[in-house]
Amino acid sequence: METDNTVAPAMGLGHLLTHQAGLAPDRPAITFEDVTLTRAELDSAANRAARLLAAHGVGQDDLVAIVLPNGPQHYIASFAVWKLGATPMPLSAKLPDLELRAVIELAKPKLIVGPSAERLAGWQVLTH
DSSP states (O other), X not given: OOOOOOOOOSOOHXXXXXXXXXXXXXXXXXXXXXXXXXXXXXXXXXXXXXXXXXXXXXXXXXXXXXXXXSSHHHHHHHHHHHHTTOEEEEXXXXXXXXXXXXXXXXXXXXXXXXXXXXXGTTSOEEEO
């Protein structure tokens, strides 16, 4: 197995992805089922998602709930949040509505990514 022994300077995870994509853009970053994203593809998708999150008011130190099933979109959303200096709060997309609402009420995230807006009426939800 080939490894990248380059030591990255201290940086957040969002910027670390950009750094790694610059070193080896075509290396696989994630594989889920039959989908593989390279470092460059993941970084590009996360940048697009970060711009969308920023347009919805997400910024430094905000909490963003991510309610997506396991897969590439979950990683893209998490890296997008990190790129903005915000904190992702992953929640299972399989939570029953009542439990999901209870967790959201306690955490009070700036934005929720993933579920249908009907599941969380009254909250700012960005559907994927």
